Amino acid sequence: MKDIKNFDTFTKIEAIHKGWSSDKKYYAETNSGERLLLRVSDISEYEEKKHEFDLMKQIAAVGINMSQPIDFGVCAGGKSVYQILTWVEGEEAKEVLPSLSERVQYEFGWEAGRMMLKMQTVESYPPSSDWANIYGERVSKYFEAYKACGETLVGEDLLISFLEQHSSWLDHRPMCLLHADFQSDNMVISPENKLYAIDFQGSGIVDPYYALTGVMVTAEVSPQFSTGQLHSYFGGQVPEEFWKLNAFYMAAESINAFAVAVTLGQEEVDYSNEMMKAMLEWFDNFNNLIPSWYKD
Known part of the structure; x- marks a missing residue:
């Protein structure tokens, strides 16, 4: 995961074991105090996950209280795709x-x-x-x-x-x-x-x-x-x-x-x-x- 954008700013990463999704999910914190949700999927799901991320951006734009989409890209040497979202406390x-x-x-x-x-x-x-x-x-x-x-x-x-x-x-x-x-x-x-x-x-x-x-x-x-x-x-x-x-x-x-x-x-x-x-x-x-x- 070291090739994820701004990975060097992460000070804490914890795996999340909940839900039916095949995504690997992680709670992350950065050195500036941001709390994030990181989702990692197989590269074969690139198009699906990119579409999903774009949909979230559209929905977030109308002011819905939600986990906000921050970044999307490829990691693990081209073997995985990731989404970075804001962490919702509660x-x-x-x-x-x-x-x-x-x-x-x-x-x-x-x-x-x-x-x-x-x-x-x-x-x-x-x-x-x-x-x-x-x-x-x-x-x-x-x-x-x-x-x-x-x-x-x-x-x-x-x-x-x-x-x-x-x-x-x-x-x-x-x-x-x-x-x-x-x-x-x-x-x-x-x-x-x-x-x-x-x-x-x-x-x-x-x-x-x-x-x-x-x-x-x-x-x-x-x-x-x-x-x-x-x-x-x-x-x-x-x-x-x-x-x-x-x-x-x-x-x-x-x-x-x-x-x-x-x-x-x-x-x-x-x-x-x-x-x-x-x-x-x-x-x-x-x-x-x-x-x-x-x-x-």
């Missing part, structure tokens, strides 16, 4: 939210909704068939991976039937540049009680309702936060169309997550099944697409 929202009052959780959620609306101003496209083609192809790949994984997900028949019956819901959707995994695992609450977004890996041009499925993941930790985020984003009343697409996306992503979990071991498989049971309970086995945790 704790994961996932860990902090349960200890806060319901009102404060809701207020943080309200701020998350405002952040999403601001992100959407960076780059957006009107409704078209593009997203149906993009996501439809993705769902087909999810099915292939699931069939090949050799394990059975709880509620398999319900999920597959639901997806096959309602693929038309993907038609005529807008697309925006957004954080594609915007949920409490990827948010930090600072010591000053400000909400920050982190880990923009995988972000891109998506249906904004797809990006909003992060509220379902966060709801496991804080239904109040998720409710606040939806109220803020929609200006009060959540439309029926969102709930329908949300259920569709959750069904598809659950199949994908399970196939990935099988590659990671039994503990992850068990967790995926437990999450599936919770989701089916929220949706009353898809008989009610407004999840039971949501309070209007």
Whole structure:
């Protein structure tokens, strides 16, 4: 890593062992007191990581509280690619939210909704068939991976039937540049009680309702936060169309997550099944697409 720009100013480097990303992550400090996040990836991911870094610069430019992109380049004698970002001081929202009052959780959620609306101003496209083609192809790949994984997900028949019956819901959707995994695992609450977004890996041009499925993941930790985020984003009343697409996306992503979990071991498989049971309970086995945790 010595060929990373300004590496000679680093006075401390510590490896970070969190998350599913294949990136090697490090906390770093410089001799001027800067705190940084260093991400290192294989050179084969150069184009992907460069695109990711450019997206972060675009999103940061509209004033989002986030880990700010600082530098991008090649290191390790041309074998690796690196990103240097500002370090966000604080704790994961996932860990902090349960200890806060319901009102404060809701207020943080309200701020998350405002952040999403601001992100959407960076780059957006009107409704078209593009997203149906993009996501439809993705769902087909999810099915292939699931069939090949050799394990059975709880509620398999319900999920597959639901997806096959309602693929038309993907038609005529807008697309925006957004954080594609915007949920409490990827948010930090600072010591000053400000909400920050982190880990923009995988972000891109998506249906904004797809990006909003992060509220379902966060709801496991804080239904109040998720409710606040939806109220803020929609200006009060959540439309029926969102709930329908949300259920569709959750069904598809659950199949994908399970196939990935099988590659990671039994503990992850068990967790995926437990999450599936919770989701089916929220949706009353898809008989009610407004999840039971949501309070209007």
